[in-house]
Amino acid sequence: MGATLILVPVVVAAWPAFSAAVVAAAASLGYQVAAEAAKEGRTVAAPQGPKTVNLEIARSEVVTNQLGRDQRMSVSKEGITVTFSRDARGKATLSVTGQGHDQESLRKLGEELSQAVVQQYVYQKLTDEMRARGFVVVEEETSQERAIHLKIRHWET
Amino acid sequence: MAQREFNITIGADGSVEVHIQGYKGKSCSEAVKLFEQIVGEIQAEQKTGEFYEPEEQVQYRIDQRH
Numbered sequence: 513m514g515a516t517l518i519l520v521p522v523v524v525a526a527w528p529a530f531s532a533a534v535v536a537a538a539a540s541l542g543y544q545v546a547a548e549a550a551k552e553g554r555t556v557a558a559p560q561g562p563k564t565v566n567l568e569i570a571r572s573e574v575v576t577n578q579l580g581r582d583q584r585m586s587v588s589k590e591g592i593t594v595t596f597s598r599d600a601r602g603k604a605t606l607s608v609t610g611q612g613h614d615q616e617s618l619r620k621l622g623e624e625l626s627q628a629v630v631q632q633y634v635y636q637k638l639t640d641e642m643r644a645r646g647f648v649v650v651e652e653e654t655s656q657e658r659a660i661h662l663k664i665r666h667w668e669t
Numbered sequence: 670m671a672q673r674e675f676n677i678t679i680g681a682d683g684s685v686e687v688h689i690q691g692y693k694g695k696s697c698s699e700a701v702k703l704f705e706q707i708v709g710e711i712q713a714e715q716k717t718g719e720f721y722e723p724e725e726q727v728q729y730r731i732d733q734r735h
Contacts, residue, residue, distance in 0.1 A: 514689040514690060514691065514692040514693060514697035514700070514716070514717060514719045515688075515689045515692070515697055515700075515701055515715065515716045515717060516686070516687070516688050516689070516713075516714070516715045517685075517686070517687040517689070517701060517704055517711055517713070517714050517715075518684065518685070518686050518711070518712045518713040518714075519684070519685040519686075519687065519704060519705070519708040519709055519710060519711055519712060520684060520685075520709055520710045520712050521683050521685060521708050521709040522708070522709035522710060571709065571710075627681060627682045627683050628681065630682070630683030631679050631681060631682070631683045633683075634679050634683055634685060634708060635679055637707060637708075638677065638679070638685075638707055638708065641707045642675075645703075647675075657680075657681055658681040659678050659679065659680050659681055660678070660679040661676075661677070661678050662676070662677040662678075662679070663674065663675070663676055663677075664674065664675045664677065665672060665673070665674045665675075666672075666673045666674075667672055
Protein backbone atom coordinates (compact mmCIF):
# COMPACT_ATOMS: atom_id res chain seq x y z
CA MET A 513 0.00 0.00 0.00
CA GLY A 514 1.28 3.51 -0.78
CA ALA A 515 -0.83 5.77 1.40
CA THR A 516 -4.06 6.11 3.32
CA LEU A 517 -6.08 9.32 3.10
CA ILE A 518 -9.06 10.73 4.94
CA LEU A 519 -10.77 13.51 3.00
CA VAL A 520 -13.54 15.98 3.74
CA PRO A 521 -15.55 16.54 0.57
CA VAL A 522 -16.08 19.93 -1.01
CA VAL A 523 -19.22 20.13 -3.14
CA VAL A 524 -18.75 22.38 -6.15
CA ALA A 525 -21.44 21.52 -8.65
CA ALA A 526 -23.65 22.98 -11.31
CA TRP A 527 -27.37 22.67 -10.57
CA PRO A 528 -27.95 19.59 -12.79
CA ALA A 529 -25.19 17.63 -11.01
CA PHE A 530 -26.36 18.83 -7.61
CA SER A 531 -30.01 17.98 -8.28
CA ALA A 532 -28.98 14.53 -9.57
CA ALA A 533 -27.25 13.94 -6.22
CA VAL A 534 -30.42 15.11 -4.41
CA VAL A 535 -32.55 12.66 -6.42
CA ALA A 536 -30.19 9.74 -5.71
CA ALA A 537 -29.90 10.59 -2.01
CA ALA A 538 -33.64 11.06 -1.64
CA ALA A 539 -34.32 7.70 -3.26
CA SER A 540 -31.81 5.95 -0.98
CA LEU A 541 -33.67 7.28 2.09
CA GLY A 542 -37.19 6.64 0.81
CA TYR A 543 -38.07 10.21 -0.22
CA GLN A 544 -39.85 11.02 -3.44
CA VAL A 545 -39.21 14.04 -5.61
CA ALA A 546 -42.13 16.41 -5.06
CA ALA A 547 -41.12 19.14 -7.47
CA GLU A 548 -38.29 20.88 -9.23
CA ALA A 549 -39.08 24.44 -10.20
CA ALA A 550 -37.79 27.91 -10.72
CA LYS A 551 -38.62 30.36 -7.93
CA GLU A 552 -41.28 32.55 -9.48
CA GLY A 553 -44.70 31.27 -8.54
CA ARG A 554 -43.89 27.59 -8.90
CA THR A 555 -42.32 26.92 -5.52
CA VAL A 556 -43.82 24.04 -3.63
CA ALA A 557 -45.96 25.62 -0.94
CA ALA A 558 -45.19 24.45 2.57
CA PRO A 559 -48.25 23.31 4.48
CA GLN A 560 -49.60 25.85 6.96
CA GLY A 561 -48.60 25.56 10.57
CA PRO A 562 -45.74 23.06 10.63
CA LYS A 563 -42.28 23.79 12.00
CA THR A 564 -39.42 24.53 9.65
CA VAL A 565 -35.68 24.08 10.11
CA ASN A 566 -33.21 25.71 7.74
CA LEU A 567 -29.80 24.12 7.19
CA GLU A 568 -26.91 24.55 4.79
CA ILE A 569 -24.44 22.11 3.33
CA ALA A 570 -21.01 23.11 4.62
CA ARG A 571 -18.25 23.43 2.03
CA SER A 572 -20.69 23.65 -0.84
CA GLU A 573 -21.03 25.87 -3.86
CA VAL A 574 -23.74 25.45 -6.45
CA VAL A 575 -22.48 27.17 -9.53
CA THR A 576 -25.09 28.29 -11.96
CA ASN A 577 -25.76 30.72 -14.73
CA GLN A 578 -28.21 33.60 -14.48
CA LEU A 579 -31.11 31.52 -15.79
CA GLY A 580 -30.71 28.75 -13.27
CA ARG A 581 -30.11 31.09 -10.33
CA ASP A 582 -33.35 30.44 -8.49
CA GLN A 583 -33.80 26.76 -9.09
CA ARG A 584 -34.96 24.57 -6.26
CA MET A 585 -36.06 21.00 -5.66
CA SER A 586 -38.38 19.48 -3.07
CA VAL A 587 -38.51 15.91 -1.87
CA SER A 588 -40.98 14.45 0.60
CA LYS A 589 -41.63 11.45 2.81
CA GLU A 590 -44.30 10.78 5.44
CA GLY A 591 -45.38 14.38 5.82
CA ILE A 592 -41.82 15.78 5.76
CA THR A 593 -40.88 18.09 2.90
CA VAL A 594 -37.26 19.05 2.26
CA THR A 595 -36.59 21.83 -0.22
CA PHE A 596 -33.06 22.25 -1.60
CA SER A 597 -31.98 25.53 -3.13
CA ARG A 598 -29.01 27.78 -3.60
CA ASP A 599 -28.65 30.86 -1.40
CA ALA A 600 -27.34 34.27 -2.46
CA ARG A 601 -23.76 33.22 -1.59
CA GLY A 602 -24.05 30.14 -3.80
CA LYS A 603 -24.21 27.69 -0.88
CA ALA A 604 -26.53 24.72 -1.05
CA THR A 605 -29.28 25.11 1.55
CA LEU A 606 -32.22 23.03 2.63
CA SER A 607 -35.43 23.78 4.41
CA VAL A 608 -37.06 20.93 6.33
CA THR A 609 -40.77 21.20 7.09
CA GLY A 610 -43.10 18.72 8.73
CA GLN A 611 -46.26 18.59 10.76
CA GLY A 612 -46.04 16.83 14.12
CA HIS A 613 -42.24 16.92 14.34
CA ASP A 614 -40.17 19.01 16.71
CA GLN A 615 -37.22 21.14 15.57
CA GLU A 616 -34.68 18.58 16.71
CA SER A 617 -36.15 15.67 14.76
CA LEU A 618 -36.51 17.87 11.66
CA ARG A 619 -32.87 18.93 12.03
CA LYS A 620 -31.77 15.27 12.28
CA LEU A 621 -33.75 14.31 9.19
CA GLY A 622 -32.32 17.28 7.29
CA GLU A 623 -28.76 16.46 8.31
CA GLU A 624 -29.21 12.81 7.35
CA LEU A 625 -30.49 13.79 3.92
CA SER A 626 -27.89 16.50 3.31
CA GLN A 627 -25.09 14.06 4.22
CA ALA A 628 -26.59 11.54 1.80
CA VAL A 629 -26.57 14.23 -0.92
CA VAL A 630 -22.86 14.86 -0.30
CA GLN A 631 -22.22 11.11 -0.38
CA GLN A 632 -24.02 10.70 -3.71
CA TYR A 633 -22.27 13.74 -5.17
CA VAL A 634 -18.85 12.35 -4.17
CA TYR A 635 -19.75 8.88 -5.48
CA GLN A 636 -20.80 10.24 -8.88
CA LYS A 637 -17.83 12.58 -9.20
CA LEU A 638 -15.28 9.98 -8.12
CA THR A 639 -16.55 7.25 -10.42
CA ASP A 640 -16.86 9.65 -13.39
CA GLU A 641 -13.36 11.09 -12.91
CA MET A 642 -11.77 7.67 -12.36
CA ARG A 643 -13.42 6.16 -15.44
CA ALA A 644 -12.28 9.16 -17.48
CA ARG A 645 -8.71 8.32 -16.42
CA GLY A 646 -8.98 4.70 -17.50
CA PHE A 647 -9.73 3.16 -14.10
CA VAL A 648 -12.27 0.38 -13.75
CA VAL A 649 -14.65 -0.09 -10.82
CA VAL A 650 -14.13 -3.79 -10.04
CA GLU A 651 -16.16 -3.96 -6.82
CA GLU A 652 -18.94 -1.88 -5.36
CA GLU A 653 -21.12 -2.46 -2.33
CA THR A 654 -23.15 -0.50 0.18
CA SER A 655 -22.93 -1.53 3.82
CA GLN A 656 -25.76 -1.62 6.35
CA GLU A 657 -24.41 1.68 7.70
CA ARG A 658 -24.98 3.12 4.18
CA ALA A 659 -21.25 3.48 3.47
CA ILE A 660 -20.30 2.89 -0.17
CA HIS A 661 -17.21 0.73 -0.72
CA LEU A 662 -15.45 0.88 -4.09
CA LYS A 663 -12.47 -0.98 -5.43
CA ILE A 664 -11.01 0.82 -8.42
CA ARG A 665 -8.18 -0.62 -10.47
CA HIS A 666 -5.80 0.36 -13.21
CA TRP A 667 -3.21 -1.69 -15.02
CA GLU A 668 -0.12 0.20 -16.04
CA THR A 669 1.79 -1.19 -19.00
CA MET B 670 2.32 -4.88 -15.89
CA ALA B 671 1.81 -3.06 -12.56
CA GLN B 672 -1.58 -3.18 -10.90
CA ARG B 673 -2.66 0.01 -9.21
CA GLU B 674 -5.65 0.02 -6.95
CA PHE B 675 -7.73 2.34 -4.79
CA ASN B 676 -9.98 1.03 -2.04
CA ILE B 677 -12.43 3.82 -1.32
CA THR B 678 -15.07 4.13 1.37
CA ILE B 679 -17.58 6.97 1.08
CA GLY B 680 -19.21 7.20 4.50
CA ALA B 681 -22.90 7.95 5.03
CA ASP B 682 -21.78 11.43 6.13
CA GLY B 683 -19.91 11.95 2.85
CA SER B 684 -16.41 11.59 4.34
CA VAL B 685 -13.98 9.66 2.16
CA GLU B 686 -11.26 7.18 3.11
CA VAL B 687 -8.87 6.04 0.37
CA HIS B 688 -6.26 3.27 0.51
CA ILE B 689 -3.79 3.72 -2.33
CA GLN B 690 -1.98 0.59 -3.48
CA GLY B 691 0.68 0.01 -6.09
CA TYR B 692 2.02 3.56 -6.14
CA LYS B 693 5.50 4.46 -4.97
CA GLY B 694 7.24 7.77 -4.36
CA LYS B 695 6.33 10.55 -6.76
CA SER B 696 3.55 8.60 -8.45
CA CYS B 697 1.91 8.08 -5.03
CA SER B 698 2.10 11.82 -4.33
CA GLU B 699 0.40 12.43 -7.67
CA ALA B 700 -2.37 9.99 -6.77
CA VAL B 701 -2.85 11.83 -3.46
CA LYS B 702 -3.13 15.15 -5.36
CA LEU B 703 -5.66 13.61 -7.71
CA PHE B 704 -7.97 12.71 -4.80
CA GLU B 705 -7.49 16.16 -3.32
CA GLN B 706 -8.63 17.65 -6.64
CA ILE B 707 -11.61 15.36 -7.06
CA VAL B 708 -12.90 15.10 -3.48
CA GLY B 709 -11.70 18.03 -1.39
CA GLU B 710 -9.61 18.71 1.70
CA ILE B 711 -7.20 16.12 3.09
CA GLN B 712 -7.88 15.69 6.80
CA ALA B 713 -5.31 12.96 7.45
CA GLU B 714 -2.64 11.25 5.41
CA GLN B 715 -0.49 8.28 6.28
CA LYS B 716 2.21 7.04 3.94
CA THR B 717 3.05 3.38 4.08
CA GLY B 718 6.28 1.49 3.38
CA GLU B 719 5.55 1.15 -0.32
CA PHE B 720 5.56 4.93 -0.69
CA TYR B 721 9.27 5.04 0.16
CA GLU B 722 10.27 2.26 -2.24
CA PRO B 723 11.96 3.37 -5.45
CA GLU B 724 9.68 3.77 -8.42
CA GLU B 725 9.76 1.04 -11.01
CA GLN B 726 12.08 1.70 -13.91
CA VAL B 727 10.92 0.61 -17.32
CA GLN B 728 13.82 -0.82 -19.28
CA TYR B 729 13.85 -1.23 -23.00
CA ARG B 730 16.25 -3.56 -24.78
CA ILE B 731 17.02 -2.84 -28.35
CA ASP B 732 18.49 -5.65 -30.33
CA GLN B 733 20.28 -4.67 -33.43
CA ARG B 734 19.94 -7.24 -36.15
CA HIS B 735 22.03 -7.40 -39.29
